[in-house]
Amino acid sequence: xxxxxxxxxxxxxxxxxxxxxxxxxxxxxxxxxxxxxxxxxxxxxxxxxxxxxxxxxxxxxxxxxxxxxxxxxxxxxxxxxxxxxxxxxxxxxxxxxxxxxxxx
Numbered sequence: 001x002x003x004x005x006x007x008x009x010x011x012x013x014x015x016x017x018x019x020x021x022x023x024x025x026x027x028x029x030x031x032x033x034x035x036x037x038x039x040x041x042x043x044x045x046x047x048x049x050x051x052x053x054x055x056x057x058x059x060x061x062x063x064x065x066x067x068x069x070x071x072x073x074x075x076x077x078x079x080x081x082x083x084x085x086x087x088x089x090x091x092x093x094x095x096x097x098x099x100x101x102x103x104x
Contacts, residue, residue: 002047030076038067048073 031047041051051071053064082102089098 033079
């Protein structure tokens with residue numbers, strides 16, 4: 001968490017936890033596995049990553065390359081096992097099911 005955010009939240013602090021689960025929480029950076037980003041993205045926040053496509057890139061072509069598409073995250077990017085990961089989408093109206101997997 002940025003110091004600026006800590007300073008703002010300080011006025012709402014009601015106490016300090018000692019011991020217990022909060023004290024035993026891992027201290028590793030949850031953002032350590034973030035993927036590389038295109039260097040031309042305009043970085044608004046590093047952690048969590050928020051980046052915008054430069055206007056010049058948007059007007060250069062009707063298609064924005066995927067690595068230049070804007071990025072908005074509120075949490076760290078999850079680490080997954082691509083060989084085992086899948087998502088199931090069910091359309092209850094059409095009674096259809098779509099299975100999605102990751103292809104690297």
